[in-house]
Amino acid sequence: MSGPTMERAGAAPDRDPAKGASAGSPGPGPQPGSVRLGLGMRIAELAQRQGALVLLIVLCAVASVVFPSFATGANLSSIAVQASFMAVVALGMTFVILGGGIDLSVGSVFALGGVLAAWASQYGFVPALLVPLAVCGFIGLVQGLIIAKGGLAPFIVTLAGLLFARGLLLFITDEGTTTYKVPEGSAFLQLAQGELLGVGYSVWLLVVLFAIGALVLHRTSYGTTVLAIGGQEDAAELMGLPVVRTKVITYLVNGLLAGLGGALIASYTSSGVTVLGVGMELEVISAVVLGGTLLTGGAGTILGTLVGALLLQVIKNVINQVGSLNSNWQAVVSGTILLMVVSIQSYLARSRRG
Amino acid sequence: MTEETTVADDDVSGPGTLRPPGAAPLVQVRGATKSFGGVQALRGVDLTLLPGEIHALVGENGAGKSTLIKVLTGVYAPDGGEFRYGGEPVRFARPADAQRAGISTIYQEVNLVPLLSVARNIYLGREPRTRWGTVDVGAMNRRAAQLVGDLGIDVDVTGELGRLGLGAQQMVALARAVSVESRVVIMDEPTSSLEPAEVETLFGVARNLRRSGTALVFVSHRLDELWQLCDRVTVLRDGHHVHTGPMAELDRVTLVSHMLGKDASEVGAQGVTEFAGKHRHGDAPVLDASGIAVRSRLSDVALQVRPGEVVGLGGLLGSGRSETVKAIYGDLPVESGRVSVAGRNLRAGSVRHALKAGVALLSEDRKAEGIIPDLSVRDNIALAVLPRMARGGIVVESRIDALVETFMTRLKIKAADTGQKVRELSGGNQQKVLIARWLCTEPTVFLLDEPTRGIDVGAKQEVQALIDELAGHGLAVVLISSEMEELVEGADRVVVLHAGRVEAELSGSELSHSRLLTALAGESADPADDGQPAGDDGQPTDGAGQPADGSGPSAGTGQPTAAVRTAAKEEEDGRG
Ligand SMILES: Nc1ncnc2c1ncn2[C@@H]1O[C@H](COP(=O)(O)OP(=O)(O)OP(=O)(O)O)[C@@H](O)[C@H]1O
Ligand SMILES: [Mg+2]
Numbered sequence: 020m021s022g023p024t025m026e027r028a029g030a031a032p033d034r035d036p037a038k039g040a041s042a043g044s045p046g047p048g049p050q051p052g053s054v055r056l057g058l059g060m061r062i063a064e065l066a067q068r069q070g071a072l073v074l075l076i077v078l079c080a081v082a083s084v085v086f087p088s089f090a091t092g093a094n095l096s097s098i099a100v101q102a103s104f105m106a107v108v109a110l111g112m113t114f115v116i117l118g119g120g121i122d123l124s125v126g127s128v129f130a131l132g133g134v135l136a137a138w139a140s141q142y143g144f145v146p147a148l149l150v151p152l153a154v155c156g157f158i159g160l161v162q163g164l165i166i167a168k169g170g171l172a173p174f175i176v177t178l179a180g181l182l183f184a185r186g187l188l189l190f191i192t193d194e195g196t197t198t199y200k201v202p203e204g205s206a207f208l209q210l211a212q213g214e215l216l217g218v219g220y221s222v223w224l225l226v227v228l229f230a231i232g233a234l235v236l237h238r239t240s241y242g243t244t245v246l247a248i249g250g251q252e253d254a255a256e257l258m259g260l261p262v263v264r265t266k267v268i269t270y271l272v273n274g275l276l277a278g279l280g281g282a283l284i285a286s287y288t289s290s291g292v293t294v295l296g297v298g299m300e301l302e303v304i305s306a307v308v309l310g311g312t313l314l315t316g317g318a319g320t321i322l323g324t325l326v327g328a329l330l331l332q333v334i335k336n337v338i339n340q341v342g343s344l345n346s347n348w349q350a351v352v353s354g355t356i357l358l359m360v361v362s363i364q365s366y367l368a369r370s371r372r373g
Numbered sequence: 374m375t376e377e378t379t380v381a382d383d384d385v386s387g388p389g390t391l392r393p394p395g396a397a398p399l400v401q402v403r404g405a406t407k408s409f410g411g412v413q414a415l416r417g418v419d420l421t422l423l424p425g426e427i428h429a430l431v432g433e434n435g436a437g438k439s440t441l442i443k444v445l446t447g448v449y450a451p452d453g454g455e456f457r458y459g460g461e462p463v464r465f466a467r468p469a470d471a472q473r474a475g476i477s478t479i480y481q482e483v484n485l486v487p488l489l490s491v492a493r494n495i496y497l498g499r500e501p502r503t504r505w506g507t508v509d510v511g512a513m514n515r516r517a518a519q520l521v522g523d524l525g526i527d528v529d530v531t532g533e534l535g536r537l538g539l540g541a542q543q544m545v546a547l548a549r550a551v552s553v554e555s556r557v558v559i560m561d562e563p564t565s566s567l568e569p570a571e572v573e574t575l576f577g578v579a580r581n582l583r584r585s586g587t588a589l590v591f592v593s594h595r596l597d598e599l600w601q602l603c604d605r606v607t608v609l610r611d612g613h614h615v616h617t618g619p620m621a622e623l624d625r626v627t628l629v630s631h632m633l634g635k636d637a638s639e640v641g642a643q644g645v646t647e648f649a650g651k652h653r654h655g656d657a658p659v660l661d662a663s664g665i666a667v668r669s670r671l672s673d674v675a676l677q678v679r680p681g682e683v684v685g686l687g688g689l690l691g692s693g694r695s696e697t698v699k700a701i702y703g704d705l706p707v708e709s710g711r712v713s714v715a716g717r718n719l720r721a722g723s724v725r726h727a728l729k730a731g732v733a734l735l736s737e738d739r740k741a742e743g744i745i746p747d748l749s750v751r752d753n754i755a756l757a758v759l760p761r762m763a764r765g766g767i768v769v770e771s772r773i774d775a776l777v778e779t780f781m782t783r784l785k786i787k788a789a790d791t792g793q794k795v796r797e798l799s800g801g802n803q804q805k806v807l808i809a810r811w812l813c814t815e816p817t818v819f820l821l822d823e824p825t826r827g828i829d830v831g832a833k834q835e836v837q838a839l840i841d842e843l844a845g846h847g848l849a850v851v852l853i854s855s856e857m858e859e860l861v862e863g864a865d866r867v868v869v870l871h872a873g874r875v876e877a878e879l880s881g882s883e884l885s886h887s888r889l890l891t892a893l894a895g896e897s898a899d900p901a902d903d904g905q906p907a908g909d910d911g912q913p914t915d916g917a918g919q920p921a922d923g924s925g926p927s928a929g930t931g932q933p934t935a936a937v938r939t940a941a942k943e944e945e946d947g948r949g
Contacts, residue, residue, distance in 0.1 A: 234507065238507040238508045238510070239506075239507060239508060240497075240498060240499075240500050240508060243489070243493055243497060243500065243508070244497070244498070246486070246488070246493075247486045247489060247497055250486040250487060250488040250489060251484075251485070251486045251487065251488075253484065254484040254485055254486055255486065255497075256448075256467075257448065257478075257480050258468070258484070258485075258497050258498055258549075259467070259468045259469035259470075259472040259473070259498055260469070260497060261498075317486070317488040317489075318488045
């Protein structure tokens with residue numbers, strides 16, 4: 020509890036690994052020692068930022084050797100499609116967390132989006148997509164306004180949002196007894212079941228959304244403002260950045276993306292499954308943190324989140340391959356890996372700083 | 374209140390202004406009031422800013438300077454008062470509005486985002502765009518590099534801001550403030566962490582702005598700076614407006630008497646610092662550090678301090694002073710080196726161990742490393758002594774209260790009561806709280822990194838007197854200060870660092886203002902000596918600076934003179 024060590028722990032900045040080596044411009048005739056250290060720094064930085072990526076590659080490599088059915092096109096594309104529902108939600112969550120917030124409502128909102136999509140699909144493709152987006156976006160907007168303008172804690176506000184969305188879902192499904200079906204032959208089914216060049220539409224959509232997300236984070240002032248708010252909110256305010264507007268947009272988009280994820284799963288399962296999304300918010304947060312985003316905000320990457328989401332899905336898939344293992348193991352393994360990755364990240368961040 | 378001078382329409386042109394007499398004021402504040410709960414921070418303050426003037430805003434810690442700046446620029450809503458900008462009545466609802474109207478402010482403490490790059494920080498909210506409307510990162514980095522280069526600081530603008538020393542961060546804040554054209558530039562203690570060279574740069578920037586008709590507000594507790602730079606001055610005391618007038622018409626004693634509310638005769642003709650002079654000290658060093666190397670920051674730094682001795686650490690921005698004390702304290706991963714306290718070796722990299730051995734560090738960046746803003750004044754002070762104040766795990770409240778009371782009075786900490794949150798104190802009072810915290814621990818070795826940063830004249834002298842007193846009790850003190858007077862008058866010995874190495878050591882009669890200046894500039898040779906100094910490897914770098922080249926500072930310089938020897942040399946000569 021001594022004062023000077025009470026720095027904010029685990030500053031894992033979003034930096035080019037190459038720069039670690041060149042920080043402190045090379046003096047005349049750098050000693051060999053400094054070169055070696057530079058390389059060590061690079062590896063440490065890489066491991067810290069891309070720990071999940073390394074793990075994903077290792078896991079995939081091992082799984083393809085051990086399970087012949089793992090590396091088949093069918094299995095890999097099913098992993099991608101199934102990861103896409105959660106990954107879409109994790110994209111929005113990345114911005115929320117980067118901005119120093121949290122959103123616990125996404126699991127419920129996701130399920131609500133699915134049910135609304137299934138219900139609206141009887142009126143055609145466009146309503147099936149727009150209704151969940153409108154309702155879920157509205158929930159996100161309201162939460163954002165309360166958090167940004169009212170100054171209430173995101174944890175509490177979105178916990179209320181979680182309960183609200185779940186309640187609304189139960190209301191429109193008669194306590195969960197009504198399951199809306201997507202009409203057979205509806206174009207809406209193509210959204211998650213159709214393919215282009217052997218890759219599911221939902222995966223294409225995911226790739227596009229993440230590309231846009233990365234662009235927004237690194238190349239727009241909205242993105243930088245999110246990072247500034249998460250890094251030092253007082254300073255962002257004093258610098259005259261639009262703090263309130265940025266927060267509202269972030270929660271709004273997060274609601275939209277949760278709704279979109281729900282619509283995708285409704286299309287995938289051809290129905291509005293009412294029991295989905297329970298505890299999903301935690302899985303989504305795990306994906307974001309695994310991807311190297313600081314839970315306290317201010318630093319992280321979009322690509323990391325994609326890797327984190329894929330990693331969680333691959334773990335699920337591998338455990339399913341081991342026929343003898345109960346699927347509850349998946350939670351145990353995911354939790355262990357999360358703990359490992361985060362410990363390594365914070366250890367590396369601490370040894371690097373100063 | 375008392376001897377207020379009316380300035381509204383008089384000709385008040387100060388030195389160096391090209392402004393025509395009677396120019397219309399840019400900013401006019403009349404009777405501004407602001408209270409926080411029970412604390413009345415402003416009680417009717419006036420401020421008039423004319424185009425092309427540099428206006429000093431002075432007063433003791435907690436007088437209301439920062440609050441005035443914040444109500445003017447829309448951070449706080451004022452309770453009352455009249456605010457005019459360019460003749461029109463205004464109330465800015467938020468800082469963004471004030472900025473848009475052309476008021477650029479550097480708030481007290483560095484208010485930037487440590488995790489973002491230097492360039493991002495400079496251009497946050499006004500990034501250059503590509504024709505697609507996205508942020509033009511290339512152009513942003515280029516312009517930022519140009520901007521900081523013009524300010525004479527050598528930093529990698531794509532690197533994280535948080536890795537820079539506080540002084541470099543202050544210069545980045547300056548770069549941000551001047552990167553847009555403004556009609557008013559407000560600087561709340563911009564020089565508190567700056568070295569003489571950077572201060573000069575900042576003054577240059579300020580004078581250029583003045584020449585182009587900008588109005589500037591300058592807050593500083595380093596009073597000498599005011600006469601060098603400012604045209605007029607406004608003095609606040611306890612939230613009251615006390616005086617406004619031309620800077621040149623005031624002398625130091627009068628100014629201080631305005632600030633303190635005492636008679637000029639009471640203020641008296643004291644020295645610049647309160648240091649009494651040299652200390653008597655023991656022979657065997659209690660702190661003995663040698664061969665300390667920190668990756669790309671320090672190489673082979675040695676430092677010995679005897680009980681009762683005050684050793685100053687001098688050096689320019691990025692010379693490695695803060696790193697040296699941090700390494701001793703175990704707060705920085707060291708590559709090699711040995712630190713012992715009273716003969717016992719410290720475990721490298723362990724703050725706990727250092728604390729147990731009696732080492733205390735008052736760190737430079739109180740915001741990041743020291744203060745816990747949401748805890749009370751009392752808890753912040755008592756934090757470090759809690760373990761010792763406990764009997765069988767139960768904290769004895771009355772003992773803590775007594776201790777806290779003592780330091781509150783001694784250091785004149787201005788707070789509503791001991792339960793007030795530290796974040797609500799003025800900048801200088803936060804610093805005093807930190808000093809009090811470490812004093813409570815009764816350390817044997819006290820490492821002080823800029824202890825008087827941002828605190829007012831009165832308290833500064835009190836802290837200086839305290840340092841003397843501590844040394845008198847046999848404490849070993851390491852003192853880092855960017856104020857030369859403090860080093861010259863306060864320290865028995867000054868070790869000068871340059872680019873992460875010990876460059877020189879001054880003591881006794883060598884320890885003078887001019888000698889120190891020469892040593893600081895990295896000129897380790899006697900002025901009479903012809904050649905260029907050896908340690909001169911160009912610009913000092915920022916906190917992440919590299920060590921000097923492989924050859925030692927003394928290589929190639931011929932004989933080190935008697936006046937300035939490298940510490941390594943002194944070691945070879947063998948003391949005694
Ligand atoms: N947010 C706040 N809440 C409560 N009290 C405050 C707050 N901000 C300032 N104060 C009080 O207002 C008074 C004036 O503070 P201010 O920060 O303006 O002083 P200052 O003149 O800038 O001092 P310094 O030289 O130490 O920076 C102080 O007594 C301080 O405790
Ligand atoms: Mg202040």
